[in-house]
Amino acid sequence: MAAVDLTTHPGHLARRLQQAHYLLWNTMVSEEITSPQFAVLNALVAEPGLDQRTVGERVGLDRSTIAEVISRLGRRGLLGKVRDPRDGRRFLLRLTDEGLRTHRKLTVRTARMNQVFLAPLSADEQALFFELIRRVADAAEGLRNPAEPLVAQR
Amino acid sequence: MAAVDLTTHPGHLARRLQQAHYLLWNTMVSEEITSPQFAVLNALVAEPGLDQRTVGERVGLDRSTIAEVISRLGRRGLLGKVRDPRDGRRFLLRLTDEGLRTHRKLTVRTARMNQVFLAPLSADEQALFFELIRRVADAAEGLRNPAEPLVAQR
DNA sequence: CCGAAATAGTCAGTGCCCTGATTAATCAGC
DNA sequence: GCTGATTAATCAGGGCACTGACTATTTCGG
Numbered sequence A, B: 001m002a003a004v005d006l007t008t009h010p011g012h013l014a015r016r017l018q019q020a021h022y023l024l025w026n027t028m029v030s031e032e033i034t035s036p037q038f039a040v041l042n043a044l045v046a047e048p049g050l051d052q053r054t055v056g057e058r059v060g061l062d063r064s065t066i067a068e069v070i071s072r073l074g075r076r077g078l079l080g081k082v083r084d085p086r087d088g089r090r091f092l093l094r095l096t097d098e099g100l101r102t103h104r105k106l107t108v109r110t111a112r113m114n115q116v117f118l119a120p121l122s123a124d125e126q127a128l129f130f131e132l133i134r135r136v137a138d139a140a141e142g143l144r145n146p147a148e149p150l151v152a153q154r
Numbered sequence C: 001c002c003g004a005a006a007t008a009g010t011c012a013g014t015g016c017c018c019t020g021a022t023t024a025a026t027c028a029g030c
Numbered sequence D: 001g002c003t004g005a006t007t008a009a010t011c012a013g014g015g016c017a018c019t020g021a022c023t024a025t026t027t028c029g030g
Helices: A010-028 A035-046 A052-059 A063-075 A097-118 A123-144 B010-028 B035-046 B052-059 B063-075 B097-118 B123-144
Strands: A079-084 A087-095 B079-084 B087-095
Touching (some): A010 A035, A010 A097, A010 B097, A010 B123, A035 A063, A035 A097, A035 B010, A052 A063, A052 A087, A087 A097, A097 B010, A097 B123, A123 B097, B010 B035, B035 B087, B063 B079, B087 B097
Antiparallel strands (some): A079 A087, B079 B087
């Protein structure tokens, strides 16, 4: 009888939070485009011509996952990739008109969804919610990336 | 240039939080047993003899996902399933000795990991962190399950 | 200039997560 | 008792997420 209370386990809560979000996204935003796909579109609206790896870095996806997501977006005709003439290893990514249109449309719906999702919290609590999660996630990421030395003297 | 700031999007934060947790779990708890698998073991420590669907309900996994997780735990010999003699549709699940041992071992490591994961927050903030996430997740789940009427008069 | 190290991307493999369709067993109303 | 609805589990299919191994290209040291 040494069972544990999962509601005090941050990993379990994080998973439940993400599932809840997934569901709501599906009903309120899009059944075609997923939240990670929207994140990629958004990164390319902010910085057109990024390469694949950098997009992954911006949205927090590893090289394998970002490759799949981009391939799906490419198949849907939302973005195009061209070899970087200055570095033959890279592909440069750019949204198509269709991709831009999709991003615009989803931006509106996403804002609505976020309001519904966060409705149980007051404005102050929402700010706290963001801050606490960000601090925990940032710290954990820092544990993995061995904290780029401020004076990089490799 | 209508790009959005993803750090104010709860879904994006939830995903990053979960990824950070996944990484830490892998290095501090186990490379074999995942966090959802531990949740299932834990549910069966608390309530031995549950059927598959109910376990899924306890830990927040749908029927398809719980089937996969249980099949993996079965392959590893951590649990056994028997047909319910009183209801031939159900399988009753029970941990093996090996399963109990694994749960005990991981419980200790999980506690350590949670401490490290939550270290950036003070005790008060940790309590807030749990409460805010739980409120948002519960509310979103409530949106889907049409809120079982208190006086069920179907 | 040339070989070694680093970097971008792909591929194979594992696991989580959902939906919709199907199968088998049980239950409820007539 | 039988038929129809419900329920537990499985299966097919799509997408996200990671690791480790591999290929191709670039860059750096000598």
